[in-house]
Amino acid sequence: MAVDTMPAKARPRPQARPDRGAPRRMPKLKTVVIAASAYVIAFLFLFPYLVMLLTSLRSQGSLRDVSFWPDEWVWSNFTGFWTSGLAGNLWVTIKVAAGSTALVLLVALPAAYYSARHRFRGRTAFLILVLITQMFQPTAMVVGIYREFFQFGLVDSIWSLILVNGGFNLAFAVWILNAYFSSIPRELEEAAFIDGNGRFGALFRITLPLAMPGVITALIFTFIAAWNEFVVALTLTTSTENQPLPVALNSFIGQYQVDWQNLFAGSVIATIPVIILFALIERKVVSGLTAGSIK
Numbered sequence: 123m124a125v126d127t128m129p130a131k132a133r134p135r136p137q138a139r140p141d142r143g144a145p146r147r148m149p150k151l152k153t154v155v156i157a158a159s160a161y162v163i164a165f166l167f168l169f170p171y172l173v174m175l176l177t178s179l180r181s182q183g184s185l186r187d188v189s190f191w192p193d194e195w196v197w198s199n200f201t202g203f204w205t206s207g208l209a210g211n212l213w214v215t216i217k218v219a220a221g222s223t224a225l226v227l228l229v230a231l232p233a234a235y236y237s238a239r240h241r242f243r244g245r246t247a248f249l250i251l252v253l254i255t256q257m258f259q260p261t262a263m264v265v266g267i268y269r270e271f272f273q274f275g276l277v278d279s280i281w282s283l284i285l286v287n288g289g290f291n292l293a294f295a296v297w298i299l300n301a302y303f304s305s306i307p308r309e310l311e312e313a314a315f316i317d318g319n320g321r322f323g324a325l326f327r328i329t330l331p332l333a334m335p336g337v338i339t340a341l342i343f344t345f346i347a348a349w350n351e352f353v354v355a356l357t358l359t360t361s362t363e364n365q366p367l368p369v370a371l372n373s374f375i376g377q378y379q380v381d382w383q384n385l386f387a388g389s390v391i392a393t394i395p396v397i398i399l400f401a402l403i404e405r406k407v408v409s410g411l412t413a414g415s416i417k
Contacts, residue, residue: 171393174386174389174390175386175390176190176191176192177382177383177386178199178200178383178384178386178387178389178390179192179195179196179197179199179383179387180192180194180196180383181194181196181383182381182383185382185383196383199383199384199386199387200387200390200391202384202387203384203387203388203391206384207362207363208367208370208371208388210363211362211363211365211366211367211369211370212367212391212392214280214363214364214365214366214367215349215366215367215368215392216395217280217284218280218283218284218287218348218349218355218366219287219345219348219349220345221280221284221288222283222284222287222288222291222344222345222348223341223344223345223348225284225285225288226288226291226292226295226340226344227295227337227340227341227344229288229292230292230295230296230299230340231299231330231337233296234295234296234297234299234300234302234303235299235303235325235329237249237296237300238299238300238303238304239303239308249297249300252292252293252296252297253293253297255292255293256293256294256297258290259290260286260290260351260353260354261353264353264354264357267286267354267357267358268357268358271358276358277358277360278358278359278360278361278364279358279364280364282358283348283351283354283355283358283359283366286351286354286358287344287347287348287351287354288344288348290347291343291344291347291348294340294343294344295340295343295344298336298339298340299333299336299337299340301336302333302335302336302337303329303333303336306329306332306333310324310328310329310332311324311325311328311329314327314328338403341403342399342400342403345396345399346396346400349392349395349396350368351366351368352368352369355368355369356369356372367388367392368392370388371385371388371389371392374388
């Protein structure tokens with residue numbers, strides 16, 4: 123017969139089961155205040171989008187009505203978007219944003235990886251130079267940009283918009299990817315080398331999957347910046363069929379009258395793809411912004 127020699131104090135005590143009939147504890151006042159403040163701030167940010175949606179469903183004669191909700195829901199403002207030719211401008215915007223994002227990732231990934239893994243001479247100067255380029259805005263350089271692309275015969279071309287948007291979003295992508303690659307231990311790649319993988323094998327099998335939140339963060343920010351760009355696209359495009367959607371929507375603003383309901387309907391349609399994309403990868407964006415800064 124086995125004798126229990128364990129002291130009574132060292133024995134694990136059985137956990138008490140929660141009493142289902144016990145009253146639930148009320149949240150603390152601090153928690154309530156923070157939650158209420160978060161809801162108020164979210165409402166303030168979402169309220170303009172709600173007004174834009176409701177205005178897009180009004181008729182021309184009811185734009186100045188005092189009532190918040192439209193008396194008549196006019197869905198033809200959205201169906202007219204596709205018959206007015208703006209669907210082609212939407213497709214141009216998708217190609218420009220996707221092409222700029224692909225170009226940025228193609229250049230930023232090797233640059234950020236090399237600068238994170240190698241302490242070469244001039245590395246600090248290179249990173250500072252990359253950061254300085256972020257200070258220059260396309261609006262301040264639009265005349266020089268137009269002249270340069272005019273000499274190369276790339277005015278009124280989708281490729282010019284892809285190159286400009288890619289160039290002005292490259293600095294952010296290099297910085298955030300450099301920080302994320304630096305946070306990944308070198309020992310993981312060294313273990314992959316021992317298993318017979320080369321530099322590219324370790325990069326694509328080990329490092330890049332671990333850095334995927336940072337890659338997605340650079341992707342979404344580049345895509346949104348290229349999607350919303352207006353000034354350079356307005357300057358470099360002359361024909362209507364080559365204009366991105368933000369520029370094409372400007373046609374609803376006339377000299378004496380603004381077609382608000384169609385303008386807002388087009389704005390709602392232009393906002394939906396970005397919202398869907400951000401909703402799908404929102405978790406990885408948050409982890410990419412935070413984990414890359416932890417060293």
